Amino acid sequence: MNLRVGVDLGATKIQTLLVASDGSIVARKRGTTPATGGPSAVLTRVQETIEQLLVRADQPATAVATIGIGAPGQIDAAAGVVLQAVNIAGWDQPVPVAGIVGDMFGVPVALANDVQASIVAEHRLGAGRGRTNLLGIFCGTGVGGGLILNGELWLGGGAAGEIGHTVVVQAGRQCGCGRNGCLEAYAGRGALEQTARLQYDAGRPTVLFDLMEQQGRTRLTSRVWLDACLQSDELASGLITEAARAVGTAAGSAANLLDIDCVVIGGGLATRLGDRFLGDVRAAAQPVLLRPETANQIVLSELGDDCGALGAALLAGDRLAGS
Amino acid sequence: MNLRVGVDLGATKIQTLLVASDGSIVARKRGTTPATGGPSAVLTRVQETIEQLLVRADQPATAVATIGIGAPGQIDAAAGVVLQAVNIAGWDQPVPVAGIVGDMFGVPVALANDVQASIVAEHRLGAGRGRTNLLGIFCGTGVGGGLILNGELWLGGGAAGEIGHTVVVQAGRQCGCGRNGCLEAYAGRGALEQTARLQYDAGRPTVLFDLMEQQGRTRLTSRVWLDACLQSDELASGLITEAARAVGTAAGSAANLLDIDCVVIGGGLATRLGDRFLGDVRAAAQPVLLRPETANQIVLSELGDDCGALGAALLAGDRLAGS
Numbered sequence: 001m002n003l004r005v006g007v008d009l010g011a012t013k014i015q016t017l018l019v020a021s022d023g024s025i026v027a028r029k030r031g032t033t034p035a036t037g038g039p040s041a042v043l044t045r046v047q048e049t050i051e052q053l054l055v056r057a058d059q060p061a062t063a064v065a066t067i068g069i070g071a072p073g074q075i076d077a078a079a080g081v082v083l084q085a086v087n088i089a090g091w092d093q094p095v096p097v098a099g100i101v102g103d104m105f106g107v108p109v110a111l112a113n114d115v116q117a118s119i120v121a122e123h124r125l126g127a128g129r130g131r132t133n134l135l136g137i138f139c140g141t142g143v144g145g146g147l148i149l150n151g152e153l154w155l156g157g158g159a160a161g162e163i164g165h166t167v168v169v170q171a172g173r174q175c176g177c178g179r180n181g182c183l184e185a186y187a188g189r190g191a192l193e194q195t196a197r198l199q200y201d202a203g204r205p206t207v208l209f210d211l212m213e214q215q216g217r218t219r220l221t222s223r224v225w226l227d228a229c230l231q232s233d234e235l236a237s238g239l240i241t242e243a244a245r246a247v248g249t250a251a252g253s254a255a256n257l258l259d260i261d262c263v264v265i266g267g268g269l270a271t272r273l274g275d276r277f278l279g280d281v282r283a284a285a286q287p288v289l290l291r292p293e294t295a296n297q298i299v300l301s302e303l304g305d306d307c308g309a310l311g312a313a314l315l316a317g318d319r320l321a322g323s
Numbered sequence: 324m325n326l327r328v329g330v331d332l333g334a335t336k337i338q339t340l341l342v343a344s345d346g347s348i349v350a351r352k353r354g355t356t357p358a359t360g361g362p363s364a365v366l367t368r369v370q371e372t373i374e375q376l377l378v379r380a381d382q383p384a385t386a387v388a389t390i391g392i393g394a395p396g397q398i399d400a401a402a403g404v405v406l407q408a409v410n411i412a413g414w415d416q417p418v419p420v421a422g423i424v425g426d427m428f429g430v431p432v433a434l435a436n437d438v439q440a441s442i443v444a445e446h447r448l449g450a451g452r453g454r455t456n457l458l459g460i461f462c463g464t465g466v467g468g469g470l471i472l473n474g475e476l477w478l479g480g481g482a483a484g485e486i487g488h489t490v491v492v493q494a495g496r497q498c499g500c501g502r503n504g505c506l507e508a509y510a511g512r513g514a515l516e517q518t519a520r521l522q523y524d525a526g527r528p529t530v531l532f533d534l535m536e537q538q539g540r541t542r543l544t545s546r547v548w549l550d551a552c553l554q555s556d557e558l559a560s561g562l563i564t565e566a567a568r569a570v571g572t573a574a575g576s577a578a579n580l581l582d583i584d585c586v587v588i589g590g591g592l593a594t595r596l597g598d599r600f601l602g603d604v605r606a607a608a609q610p611v612l613l614r615p616e617t618a619n620q621i622v623l624s625e626l627g628d629d630c631g632a633l634g635a636a637l638l639a640g641d642r643l644a645g646s
Contacts, residue, residue, distance in 0.1 A: 170572055
C-alpha cells in the first residue's frame with residue numbers, strides 16, 4: 001500500500017511508472033496519447049495504461065497509495081486542473097484531471113507541471129543529486145525549464161522556470177508563442193522542424209525528410225535529427241549546433257543571474273543527441289559565464305524518459321502523503 | 324545609541340547617511356572618492372565624511388550603533404573584505420574594509436555588495452515595498468542587479484544578481500568584462516560613452532561631447548545624456564533607446580524565468596533619464612513577457628542616490644544587531 005504511480009502525460013505518449021517509497025522504479029508502461037476524442041479519450045488511455053502497469057508489476061490497485069500526474073501547459077496544481085494544454089489535441093478548456101483519475105482508482109491524485117516534475121526528479125534522484133541551486137532545461141517539442149533554489153522547487157508566482165521563453169536573440173526568429181527570439185524558437189524540435197522545412201523548400205539539400213519517411217514518421221523526431229547529424233548532414237548539424245548554442249547562452253545568462261551551481265540538460269532531443277549536444281552547450285555557455293568553470297557543471301539528464309513521471313510520483317508523495 | 328551609518332563607496336563618490344532605527348534618513352553627507360592614494364586615502368575620506376555627517380546631524384560618534392558599507396566589486400561579506408574593486412583606483416588587492424573602519428569608530432561594521440544593498444533598500448523602503456519577488460536593475464557606469472526571492476536577498480553561491488552580464492545579443496557588442504552581448508555593453512554608461520565616442524570619431528554628429536565640455540566634465544555623465552536627449556540629439560536618443568530596449572529584454576527574460584512580480588529600475592543613468600527611459604524599458608519588455616501585464620510592474624527606483632547607502636545601513640543592522 002505504499003507504491004506510487006507516476007504519469008507523464010505528453011502530446012504523443014503517456015509514460016507511467018510504478019515507484020517504490022525509496023524512489024526506485026518497480027515497473028514502466030508506455031501508452032500512446034489518442035489524437036482524437038479529447039480529454040475523455042486521453043484520460044481513459046491513462047486509466048488503461050496504469051492498469052497495464054499494475055498487471056505488469058503483478059500488483060493490485062490497492063497497493064497504490066498515490067498517483068502523480070505531470071502534464072504540459074498551464075496547471076492549477078492546488079485544484080488538480082489542467083487549465084490549458086495546447087499541445088494535446090482538444091485540451092483547450094480546463095480539465096479536472098486529478099478529480100477524474102482519482103475517481104477511477106479511488107486514491108488521491110496530485111497534478112504538476114511536467115517540467116517542474118522533471119527537475120524535481122533530476123534533483124532528488126538524477127543528475128542534480130546533492131545540488132542546492134539547479135536549473136533544468138528540457139528540449140523536446142518545445143523548451144521547458146525548471147528551477148530548484150535552496151533545495152526547493154521555485155515556482156515564483158506559480159509559473160516560474162520558463163527559460164524557453166527567455167530571449168537569446170533580440171528581435172530574432174519568431175517563436176510558436178508569438179514572441180521573437182525565444183530560446184524555444186532555436187532549440188525546440190517544433191521550431192527546428194519548421195526552420196529545416198523552410199530551408200529545404202528553398203532548395204537547401206538535407207537528408208532530414210528522407211530519413212523521416214524511411215523511419216515511417218510524419219515529423220522530424222529526435223532520432224531523425226540524430227541520424228542526420230551522424231551522416232554529417234550540413235543543414236541538420238548546423239541547426240543543432242545553433243540550438244545548442246542558444247541553450248548554452250540561456251544557461252550562461254541564467255547561471256550569472258542566479259549564481260546556480262548546476263544545469264541539467266534534458267528532454268527528448270537533448271537526451272537523444274547526448275554528449276555531442278552537451279559539448280556544444282558547454283562551449284556556448286563558457287564565454288558567457290562569470291564563473292567559466294561552471295560550464296563543467298552543465299550535465300545531461302540521468303533519468304531520460306522517466307524524468308517527468310518519476311517527478312510527478314515524487315511530488316504526489318510529498319503533497320498527499322506528507323513525506 | 325541606535326543610529327546607523329550607511330556608506331555607499333563608489334568609484335567617484337562616497338555617499339553617507341545617518342539612519343534611524345525605523346529606516347528614516349536623519350542626515351546625508353557626500354564626499355569625493357580620491358583618485359590617488361589607494362585604499363588608505365579612500366578609507367580616510369570615508370572616515371572624514373562620516374565625521375562630517377555626524378557634525379551635520381549634531382550627533383556624537385557614540386550615537387552610532389553600526390556602520391554598513393556597500394562597495395562595488397567582489398566582496399567577502401563574512402570577512403568584511405573587498406576582494407577586488409576594479410572601478411576604484413588602486414583597489415586591485417583585497418582590502419579589509421570592515422576591520423579598518425571598525426577600528427576608526429569602535430563600532431561593528433558590516434560590508435555588502437553595493438547593488439545587493441540597493442535592492443534590499445528598494446524592497447524594504449522603496450519602489451519594491453510589499454513585493455515578494457523582485458528584480459533590481461541598476462544602470463550606472465556598469466549595470467548591476469539584485470534579486471529578492473521569497474522576501475529575502477538571493478545570493479546563490481554568493482554572487483547572484485549579475486543581470487548586467489546576461490546576454491541580450493548573442494555574439495553582440497563587446498562588454499568591458501571581455502564577454503560579448505552583455506546587457507552592460509548596451510546599458511552601462513561606460514559602454515554607452517565608448518560607443519558614442521566611436522560613432523562621433525567616425526563622423527556622426529552629436530552634441531554629447533560639446534555638452535560634456537560645457538558642463539566641465541571629462542566623461543559623459545547621466546546629466547549630459549539627459550540634456551542631449553532633451554535636445555533631440557539623434558545619436559544620444561538612439562543609444563539611450565537601445566539601452567532601454569536591452570534593459571527591457573533582460574527584465575522580460577528574467578521575469579519569465581523566475582515569475583517575479585516586480586522589477587525596479589535604478590542607478591544614476593536610469594534615475595536621471597526617468598519616465599522616458601522607463602517607458603522604453605516597458606515597451607521592450609512587454610512583447611517578451613509571458614504575463615504582459617507585468618510590464619506595468621516595472622517601476623523606477625524611489626530611493627535614487629540614497630539607495631546603496633540606505634541598504635548598507637539596513638543590512639548592517641540585520642547582521643550586527645540581529646534585528
